[in-house]
Amino acid sequence: xxxxxxxxxxxxxxxxxxxxxxxxxxxxxxxxxxxxxxxxxxxxxxxxxxxxxxxxxxxxxxxxxxxxxxxxxxxxxxxxxxxxxxxxxxxxxxxxxxxxxxxxxxxxxxxxxxxxxxxxxxxxxxxxxxxxxxxxxxxxxxxxxxxxxxxxxxxxxxxxxxxxxxxxxxxxxxxxxxxxxxxxxxxxxxxxxxxxxxxxxxxxxxxxxxxxxxxxxxxxxxxxxxxxxxxxxxxxxxxxxxxxxxxxxxxxxxxxxxxxxxxxxxxxxxxxxxxxxxxxxxxxxxxxxxxxxxxxxxxxxxxxxxxxxxxxxxxxxxxxxxxxxxxxxxxxxxxxxxxxxxxxxxxxxxxxxxxxxxxxxxxxxxxxxxxxxxxxxxxxxxxxxxxxxxxxxxxxxxxxxxxxxxxxxxxxxxxxxxxxxxxxxxxxxxxxxxxxxxxxxxxxxxxxxxxx
Ligand SMILES: [Zn+2]
Numbered sequence: 001x002x003x004x005x006x007x008x009x010x011x012x013x014x015x016x017x018x019x020x021x022x023x024x025x026x027x028x029x030x031x032x033x034x035x036x037x038x039x040x041x042x043x044x045x046x047x048x049x050x051x052x053x054x055x056x057x058x059x060x061x062x063x064x065x066x067x068x069x070x071x072x073x074x075x076x077x078x079x080x081x082x083x084x085x086x087x088x089x090x091x092x093x094x095x096x097x098x099x100x101x102x103x104x105x106x107x108x109x110x111x112x113x114x115x116x117x118x119x120x121x122x123x124x125x126x127x128x129x130x131x132x133x134x135x136x137x138x139x140x141x142x143x144x145x146x147x148x149x150x151x152x153x154x155x156x157x158x159x160x161x162x163x164x165x166x167x168x169x170x171x172x173x174x175x176x177x178x179x180x181x182x183x184x185x186x187x188x189x190x191x192x193x194x195x196x197x198x199x200x201x202x203x204x205x206x207x208x209x210x211x212x213x214x215x216x217x218x219x220x221x222x223x224x225x226x227x228x229x230x231x232x233x234x235x236x237x238x239x240x241x242x243x244x245x246x247x248x249x250x251x252x253x254x255x256x257x258x259x260x261x262x263x264x265x266x267x268x269x270x271x272x273x274x275x276x277x278x279x280x281x282x283x284x285x286x287x288x289x290x291x292x293x294x295x296x297x298x299x300x301x302x303x304x305x306x307x308x309x310x311x312x313x314x315x316x317x318x319x320x321x322x323x324x325x326x327x328x329x330x331x332x333x334x335x336x337x338x339x340x341x342x343x344x345x346x347x348x349x350x351x352x353x354x355x356x357x358x359x360x361x362x363x364x365x366x367x368x369x370x371x372x373x374x375x376x377x378x379x380x381x382x383x384x385x386x387x388x389x390x391x392x393x394x395x396x397x398x399x400x401x402x403x404x405x406x407x408x409x410x411x412x413x414x415x416x417x418x419x420x421x422x423x424x425x426x427x428x429x430x431x432x433x434x435x436x437x438x439x440x441x442x443x444x445x446x447x448x449x450x451x452x
Pocket of ligand 1: 065067272324325
């Protein structure tokens with residue numbers, strides 16, 4: 001053991017998709033130096049100086065798709081029903097009021113809630129760039145900086161997916177609250193995004209809001225920006241049938257085909273939702289190795305539908321998971337929903353093993369966010385750990401043979417007891433070590449300047 005090394009001792013650990021068999025191991029001694037794992041030894045004897053991780057330890061969870069400010073809408077958009085499009089009006093009304101300071105407070109509290117839920121890295125799909133009316137802040141990346149600072153203060157990593165959002169639809173300029181999203185054209189978006197310098201806990205990626213929000217002849221500019229930097233490129237894809245119909249009317253093809261034609265698909269691209277697809281769309285996404293991010297709790301909430309996730313996985317698309325609108329922040333719920341929603345769609349069970357669902361919530365998600373060195377407990381990987389206590393009523397009666405299934409199908413974010421991010425303890429015994437009263441921070445942020 002070298003100086004500056006911290007040792008953890010996990011009763012049970014799932015070592016990640018690269019583990020043997022189902023990847024479960026017992027009595028695992030984990031050594032961390034700096035922000036990396038330096039040794040991982042199953043069947044070890046606990047040294048007296050090791051930090052005990054009681055329960056089941058997983059790699060840190062990756063939340064591959066988030067809009068932090070939507071957290072303030074939780075529970076407030078259900079009365080009276082409505083549609084995706086009326087929900088969007090509520091979201092715009094909230095977007096209109098946020099400032100860099102109030103967004104920092106709201107995002108910090110939201111990311112702290114994520115940390116408490118075992119999330120070590122968030123992909124923030126960020127489009128609220130400018131001041132009301134589209135006026136530029138003195139620092140044109142003030143809102144980006146608020147989010148990156150919020151993640152640092154909440155103790156998690158962030159991939160800031162700087163989102164190009166130029167139009168309200170084909171040939172429809174931005175209007176009202178949408179003016180805050182717009183950079184004018186893709187070249188101006190690219191110049192602003194490129195000017196941001198990320199600190200160590202952050203990486204910068206690109207996003208195309210959707211094919212309705214970026215004119216077809218400017219999609220290539222965003223794709224090229226990401227390609228030149230070898231950065232992630234994310235895009236909302238076919239979340240609603242109306243998006244497909246508008247694309248067909250304007251361009252004579254599906255959104256997937258349009259993105260493919262403009263060079264926007266590939267192994268560094270993640271299509272978010274991918275709900276309403278043709279067989280040809282599935283083949284294009286799979287053969288290009290485009291990842292697909294499912295956000296089942298949001299898709300339920302917004303009545304989006306259930307996408308063809310097994311078909312996409314079989315075609316070659318890695319699957320990832322996100323909390324998206326943050327109506328729920330629980331990656332275990334997203335993971336089991338992938339399987340359970342498919343059971344409802346197909347009327348059959350057993351589409352994914354628990355380890356496959358955890359792979360979506362860990363390694364695949366981190367890779368899609370530009371952190372391929374996270375998401376597994378192995379020497380050399382980033383030292384992110386999430387420990388689930390096995391003591392709650394939800395998990396009482398668990399058996400070693402089916403521990404992974406208990407965790408995925410019965411545990412909740414409330415069972416997360418300890419979280420380590422980059423070798424630093426962020427959550428201990430269910431308490432956020434940096435912020436303490438996260439519920440209070442959320443309450444103040446939501447009922448204060450960001451109130452709806
Ligand atoms: Zn989204």
